[in-house]
Amino acid sequence: MKPIETKQEYNDYVDKKSPNSPIFKNCFNAFFVGGLICSIGQIIMDFCKFKGMDETISSTVVSIVLIAVSAILTGLNIFNKIGKFAGAGSLIPITGFANSIVSPAIEYKSEGYIMGVGGKMFTIAGPVLVFGISSSVIIGIIATLFI
Amino acid sequence: MNFLQSIDWMGLLKCFIVGGIICIIGQILIDKTKLTPARILVIYVTVGAILGGLGIYKYLIEFAGAGATVPLTGFGANLAKGAIQEVKSLGVLGAFIGGVKASAGGIAAAVFFGYLASLIAKPKIKKQ
Amino acid sequence: MIRLGKQTIKLNNPPTIVNTASIVGPKESEGPLAKYFDQCLEDEFWGEKTWEKAESKIIKETVNSVISKSGIPSNDINFCFAGDLLNQCISSSFGLRELNIPFFGIFGACSTFVEGLCLASVFLDSGAANNILCATSSHFCSAEKQFRFPLELGNQRPPTAQWTVTGSGAVVVSKVGTGPYITHITPGKIVDMGIKDANNMGAAMAPAALDTLITHLNDTQRKPSYYDAIITGDLGHIGKEILIELAESKGFNIKNIYNDCGVLIFDKNSQDTHSGGSGCACIGTVFSGYFFKQLKNRKLNRILLIATGALTNATSSQQGESIPSIAHAVAIEN
Numbered sequence: 001m002k003p004i005e006t007k008q009e010y011n012d013y014v015d016k017k018s019p020n021s022p023i024f025k026n027c028f029n030a031f032f033v034g035g036l037i038c039s040i041g042q043i044i045m046d047f048c049k050f051k052g053m054d055e056t057i058s059s060t061v062v063s064i065v066l067i068a069v070s071a072i073l074t075g076l077n078i079f080n081k082i083g084k085f086a087g088a089g090s091l092i093p094i095t096g097f098a099n100s101i102v103s104p105a106i107e108y109k110s111e112g113y114i115m116g117v118g119g120k121m122f123t124i125a126g127p128v129l130v131f132g133i134s135s136s137v138i139i140g141i142i143a144t145l146f147i
Numbered sequence: 148m149n150f151l152q153s154i155d156w157m158g159l160l161k162c163f164i165v166g167g168i169i170c171i172i173g174q175i176l177i178d179k180t181k182l183t184p185a186r187i188l189v190i191y192v193t194v195g196a197i198l199g200g201l202g203i204y205k206y207l208i209e210f211a212g213a214g215a216t217v218p219l220t221g222f223g224a225n226l227a228k229g230a231i232q233e234v235k236s237l238g239v240l241g242a243f244i245g246g247v248k249a250s251a252g253g254i255a256a257a258v259f260f261g262y263l264a265s266l267i268a269k270p271k272i273k274k275q
Numbered sequence: 276m277i278r279l280g281k282q283t284i285k286l287n288n289p290p291t292i293v294n295t296a297s298i299v300g301p302k303e304s305e306g307p308l309a310k311y312f313d314q315c316l317e318d319e320f321w322g323e324k325t326w327e328k329a330e331s332k333i334i335k336e337t338v339n340s341v342i343s344k345s346g347i348p349s350n351d352i353n354f355c356f357a358g359d360l361l362n363q364c365i366s367s368s369f370g371l372r373e374l375n376i377p378f379f380g381i382f383g384a385c386s387t388f389v390e391g392l393c394l395a396s397v398f399l400d401s402g403a404a405n406n407i408l409c410a411t412s413s414h415f416c417s418a419e420k421q422f423r424f425p426l427e428l429g430n431q432r433p434p435t436a437q438w439t440v441t442g443s444g445a446v447v448v449s450k451v452g453t454g455p456y457i458t459h460i461t462p463g464k465i466v467d468m469g470i471k472d473a474n475n476m477g478a479a480m481a482p483a484a485l486d487t488l489i490t491h492l493n494d495t496q497r498k499p500s501y502y503d504a505i506i507t508g509d510l511g512h513i514g515k516e517i518l519i520e521l522a523e524s525k526g527f528n529i530k531n532i533y534n535d536c537g538v539l540i541f542d543k544n545s546q547d548t549h550s551g552g553s554g555c556a557c558i559g560t561v562f563s564g565y566f567f568k569q570l571k572n573r574k575l576n577r578i579l580l581i582a583t584g585a586l587t588n589a590t591s592s593q594q595g596e597s598i599p600s601i602a603h604a605v606a607i608e609n
């Protein structure tokens with residue numbers, strides 16, 4: 001190997017030396033777990049409709065149930081094991097959003113229930129709400145031009 | 148007719164596959180880029196809101212049901228859909244009300260259960 | 276003491292490492308070096324309410340243990356150099372607040388242990404002190420919380436990530452004694468080769484280790500083969516390989532005598548620690564637990580200990596800064 005002189009050379013060399021994540025295995029796991037979580041959501045949805053709820057309410061029930069289950073699994077220290085296995089499979093569904101709120105809430109409990117739990121709860125999920133809600137406001141304003 | 152007989156298995160398969168594929172895209176972002184989980188979630192919710200605002204995402208929901216609503220893109224699309232609907236009845240004020248109103252259940256559940264979990268659970272090391 | 280070459284100091288009255296102590300967490304207790312540590316904890320809290328309190332307790336108990344093992348009354352220990360990874364070094368200052376020994380809080384990230392040894396050696400050789408205590412600690416959970424994500428977050432660790440060692444290592448160094456002696460110190464320069472990935476610390480720190488290693492060898496006009504072992508702090512599997520190749524490209528073959536504490540402390544395959552251990556306690560516990568005993572038993576007689584540190588924090592990595600790194604070396608000989 002010839003001596004490395006520049007930062008660029010070193011970065012290229014490190015990229016070559018660093019092992020990649022096992023992407024095929026990860027994608028397979030993500031597909032399987034992600035699909036499974038969505039299917040569970042679908043079954044809950046079907047059940048709500050079967051009980052006579054409308055589309056919007058059913059959809060809300062699905063979110064609430066999946067969020068509640070994720071919160072419990074996070075509290076029981078199980079969600080992080082699922083997450084390690086599934087990667088995006090548990091991150092991308094609404095379960096990942098719930099986990100990203102519950103995990104800092106538990107972690108920062110040691111800083112108190114107001115500024116610790118209450119304040120740090122949104123350290124990861126906060127941006128999701130900021131960007132999601134802001135986009136919806138912009139879209140709503142644009143929509144006024146067309147209605 | 149009981150509930151089990153009413154399940155649409157074909158629909159469930161479509162839901163599984165679409166939900167799975169949406170997650171695969173996320174996995175590729177995790178493995179191939181240096182994006183943190185928070186950034187990936189932000190991308191998903193924003194893309195979902197844009198697709199929802201353009202009226203495209205509803206076709207995916209029609210096709211895959213929960214396979215499209217459960218991933219975070221569905222959360223984004225729902226925010227956008229709520230804003231547009233509320234604009235129809237309230238005008239520009241609706242842009243500020245509709246989004247959060249439509250996703251209120253999910254947001255409130257996450258906050259409430261998050262707080263509840265923190266009261267009960269203790270931080271633990273991951274044994275991985 | 277005199278300065279050799281660019282940045283090495285040769286100690287005329289080489290101080291003796293009198294004794295060492297080490298306490299490690301549960302994961303380290305399952306690793307290959309478990310039997311060498313003084314105490315293995317069963318849980319990360321050790322009866323405390325927070326990770327931070329637990330880390331303070333670990334360093335406190337390690338320091339108490341090394342003082343009693345050294346046989347030197349704590350009144351006769353003149354100074355203490357200690358540091359850790361938590362903001363403003365709170366583990367050390369909180370853990371050692373009842374120690375009643377004049378205290379220098381030092382920060383060199385994971386290089387802190389050897390930074391302490393360097394400073395202690397100069398103090399002792401100059402006559403400013405007779406006995407000095409050096410200690411460091413790190414804790415997987417408090418480090419994850421401060422630098423990365425909450426433990427409950429369901430994220431995946433990339434294969435280049437390293438596992439912060441939970442534990443503490445402490446040594447007492449004296450002006451007079453029967454060895455092992457600290458004969459040379461080579462404080463390192465800050466080296467930044469532009470690595471930005473906080474999940475690839477080994478690669479970020481390897482160039483700093485290389486710089487200190489080559490400077491030390493040139494300054495002392497020694498060959499790598501002079502040493503029985505060259506040991507780096509926490510480059511991990513990837514950083515270790517990189518350092519071997521970088522050294523080779525500069526004409527130094529270290530392959531046979533070189534190892535890394537981050538590689539030694541965990542079993543990569545069974546413990547799923549990816550690229551290996553890291554943290555102040557990595558070199559702290561492995562030197563205190565393992566290498567000191569090897570020196571005492573004369574299984575090793577000359578070692579070069581190079582502690583590596585990534586001088587970064589959570590803010591700088593969010594701001595997209597690269598990771599400046601450092602490596603300090605001490606030569607320890609019988």
